[in-house]
Amino acid sequence: MATPTDIPIIKSKIIKDETYHENYKEMLSMISTLNDRLAQATKQGSKKAIVQHLKRGQLLIRDRIDLLLDEDSPFLELCPFAGWGQDEMTLGGSIVAGIGLVNGVECMISGNVPTLFGGSSNEISVAKGERIAAISIENNLPFIQLIQTGGAKLDQQSRVFHPGGGQFRMLSQRTKLNLPTCSVVFGSSTAGGAYAPSLSDYVIMVKNQAQVFLGGPPLVQMATGEIVDAESLGGADMHSRKSGVSDQLALDEYDAIKKAREFIGRLKWQKKGKVPATHLFPRIEEPLYDADELLGFVSANIKVPFDAIEVIARIVDGSRFTTFKPLYGPNIITGWAYVHGFQVGLIANNNVIFTQEANKATQFIRLCNMMNVPLLFLQNTTGFMVGKKYEEEGIIKAGVHFVNAVSNSEVPAITIMMGASYGAGNYAMCGRAYNPRFLFSWPNSKCSVMGPDQLTGVMDIIMRESSSRSGKPIDEESAAARKEIFRSMVENESDAYWTSSRLLDDGIIDPRMTRVILGFCLSIIYNEQVKGGGLDDAKIF
Template sequence: MATKYPRLQSRAITSTPEYAENMAEMRKLCEDLTSRVAECAIQGSNSSVKKHLARGQMLARDRIESLLDTDSPFLELLPLAGLGMDGMTVGGSVVGGIGLVNGVECMITANVPTYAGGASNEISVQKSLRLNAIAVENRLPGIALTQSAGANLGQQSRVFHAGGAMFRNLAIKSKLNIPTCCVVFGSSTAGGAYAPGMSDYVIMVKERAQVFLGGPPLVKMATGEVVDAESLGGAEMHSRKSGLADQLARDEMEALRMAREWVASLEWLKLGAVPKGVDVEEPVYDAESLLGVVQANIRIPFESREVIARLVDGSRFLDFKPLYGPNLITGWAHIHGFHVGIIANDSVFFPEEANKATQFIQLCNMRNAPILFLSNITGFMVGRSYEENGIIKAGARFINAVSNSCVPHITVVIGASYGAGNYAMSGRAYAPRFLFSWPNSKCSVMGPDQLTGVMEIVMRDAAANAKKQINEESMNARLSVFREAVAEEQDVYYTTARCLDDGVIDPRDTRSVLGMCLEIVHGNEVKGGNLYGVSRM
C-alpha cells in the first residue's frame, strides 16, 4: 500500500472574473490543439484514400487499431512533427506510439502509404530516430507496419545520410535483445526494403507485399532484365525462395493476427518493478480546474503546487525543503501508484534553488525514484551580487546532477522554458525519457521582448564604439523583424513540428499520459546511481 503523504490544499479562488477569463483562454488553446491533432489524423487526399481502400488495403491508423488489444490506450508520439514546414507532411508520413499488444507495451510504427506512397521525408527520419530512442531506453518490443516507397528523392540528401541510422538501430536493438517485427502490407522499395531485412521477424501479405532494393524500372535500367514486381520481390517469392519472410499471411487481418501471436511468443517480462495491489486515489481536485489555475499568458505567474495537486494520487505531496529556495518545489508523490520525485518552478532560480535541486536529485537516485519535471522557468537570476554569490557554480552543480542522474526523467513544459532553465529542468538536450508540452507553453533562449532588448543594446553599443550615428528607423525595422522571428520560433507548434518535444498534450490529459509513461519506463530497470565527476564547490 502506498505511503499516505500530506494532502495539498488548493488556494485557487475559482469565483473571480480572472479565473473564468483565464479558463476560457486555456480552453481556446486546447480547442486549437484538438483541431491540429485532427489535421494530423488525415491520411492523404480523398482520391489517394479511395484508391488505397479500393485495393482492399487498410489505412495506417486502422492497421494500428486492429493490432492493439481491445480498449488498449495508444500513446501517440510526435503527432504534429512537420506541421507547417515546407515540403513536409504532418506527422512525417508515419504514425508512431505505444500501446498494448497481447498485454505487452510495444512501440508501434506505421507508414502512411496514402501520402506519397509512404515515402520518408526529412521529418520522417527525425521522428523515426526519436521513436527508436524511446523504444531502446524503455526496452519496448517494436512492430513496424510497413508500406513505403523509400526515401523522398526530392529530399534525398536530407533523408539518405541521417536515415541510415534507422537500419543501424534495428541491428543494435537485436543485439540488445529488444525484439522487432516487420509486417509488410504493400510495396516497400529501396530504403523501405531494409526495414524487413534488418528486423528479427517478418510477416508479408500475399499478393500485396513486395520488397526489393530496386523495382522493375531500376532493374531494367541497371541490368537490362525485364521482370514483374511480384516475381522480383513478392510475398510468395520471399516466403518460398529468398527466405526473407518468416510468415505468409493471406490478408492484412491475418498478418496482424500473426503479429499478435509473435508478441505472445516472446513471453515478455518487464525489468522494472511496478506497483501491485495498490488502491490508487484520484486527485481531490478535478483536471478541468487545471485550465483555471494555469495561466494562458506565460508572463503571468502561477503556483506549481496547484498543478501538482491536480496530477498526483489523492493530491498528496511530501515537500522537501519547503522553506529553502522556495522558488523551486521539490518533493515526493505517487502517480497511478508509482512513486515519483517532482521538481517544479514558481519563479527564477537563485543559488538556493539550484542547491536544493541538486540534493533532491541525489536523493531520488538513492531511492530509485523517477523524476517528473514540471517546467515553468525563465532562467537563472543574473546580476553582480548573484555572480559574486556563485550562481554559475550552483547552476553547474544542478545541471551536472540532471546530466548524470540515472533514474528516468519525464518532463512536462507547463509554461515558459527559457535559457539555462530549460537545461536544468531536463529539456530536450538532457535526454528525458519523455518530454511533453502544454499548448500555452513557450521555449527559447529567452522571450522575444528580452532578446530584442538585448539586441538593441548590442547594436547601440557597437555604433557608439565605432563612433557612428545609429539609424533609428533602420534599427527599429531590423529589431521588429527579429522580434517576430523569435516569437514564431518560441511557439509550441514551431518546436513540436521540429521534434523538440514528444507531443503537445491537453493539460487535462496529463495525469493519464504520465501514468502511461511511468508504466512504460518500468519496462527497463529503474535504478539510480552516482551523479558526479568533478563539481565546483
C-alpha cells in the same frame, strides 16, 4: 512503513474569480486550436488517395494500428506535429508512431502512411524515426513496424539518404540487445523499405499484395537489362518460398495483423524493471481536485506566474505530496508523490531560479538516485537569476551543480513544459538535450534562449553600444523595424508548435490529460530496470 494517510494532502488555494474564468476561456481556446491542428496533422492524405487505397482492398494505417492493439488499449501517439508548418509534404514524416498494448505487452508501433506520398520517407521521417527508435530502446520495448513505402522521397534524397542509414544501425542494435522487432509488410516496399523488414527478427508478408525488393522492375531493367514483373521479383509468395525473407505468408491484412499479435504473445515478454509495490494503496486514489481547473489557474500568458503546487495537486494520487526543503529555495518545489501508484520525485518551477533553488534541486536529484525513484520535471522558468548580487553569491557555481546533477542522473526522467522554458533553466530542468525519457509541452508553453522582449532588448543595447563606439548615428525608424522583425522571429521560434515541429518534444498535450499520460509513461519506463547512480559532484551540503 508509511501508509497513504501518512502522506500530507495539498490544500488548494485556488479562487474561482474573474481572473480564473478569463484565463479558463483563453486556455480553452488554446485547447481548441490544439485539437484542430491535431486533426490536420494526423490526416492520412488526400480523399483521392484514400479512395484509391481502399478500392485496392487495403486498410488505412490508423485502422491497421487499431486492429493490432488490444481492445480498449491506450495509444500514446508520439511526435504528431513533426514537420508542422515546415512543408506540407513532410508533415508527420508520413509515419504514425506510438506506444500501445499488444497481447498485454507495451509495444512501440510505427507505420508508414501509404496514402500520403506513397509512404515515402522524407527528412522528417528520418528524424522522427530516430526518436521513435531511441524511445523503444531506452524503454526496452518490442517494436512492430507496419510497412508500405516507396523508400526515400527522391527530391529529398540528400536529406534522407545520409542520416537515414541510422535506422538500419538501430534495427541491428536491437537484435544485439535481444529486443524483438516484428515487421508486417502490406504493400510495395522498395529500397530502404526493403532493408527495414530484412533487419527485423520476424517478418510477415501479405499474399498478392506485399512486394519487397532493393530495386523495382524499372531499375532492374535499367541496371541489368533483365525484364521481370514485380511479383516474381519480390512478391510475398516468392520471399516465403525461395528467398526466406518472409517468415509468415498472410492470406490478407487481417491475417497478417493476427499473426503479428500471435508473435508478440509468444514472446512471453516480461518487464525488466521491478514495478514498485502498490500494496500500500488498496486502490489508486484520484486527485482531490478536478484536472479541468488547470485551465483556470495555469496562465495562458506565460508572463503571469502561477503556483506549481496547484498543478501537482491535480496530477498526483490523492493530491498527497511530501515536500523536501519546503522553506528553502521556494521558487523550486521538490518532493515525492505517487502517480497511478508509481513513486516519483517532482521538481517544479515557481519561476526564476536562485542559488538556493539550484542547491535544493541538486541535492534532491541525488536523493532520488539513491532511492531509485524516477524524476518528474515541471518546467516554468525564465532561467537563472542574473545581476551583481547573484553573481557574488555564486549563482554560476550553483547552476553548474544543478546542470551536473541532471546530466549525470541515471534514473529515468519525464519533463512537462507547462509555461516558460528559457535559457539554462531549460537545461537544468531536463530539456531535450538532457535526454528525458519523455518530454511533452502544454500549448501555452514557450521555449528559447530568453523571452522575445528580453532578447530583442539585449540585441538593441548591443547595437546601440556598437554604434556609439563607431560614432555612427542610429536610424531609429530602421532600427525599430529590425527590432520588430527580430522580435517576431523569436516569438515564432519559441512557440510550442514550432519546437514540436522540430521534434524538441514528443508532443503537445491538453494539460488535463497530463496525469493519464504520465501514468502510461511511468508504466512504459518500468520495462527497463529503474536504477540510480551516485552523484558525487552533487554533494554540496
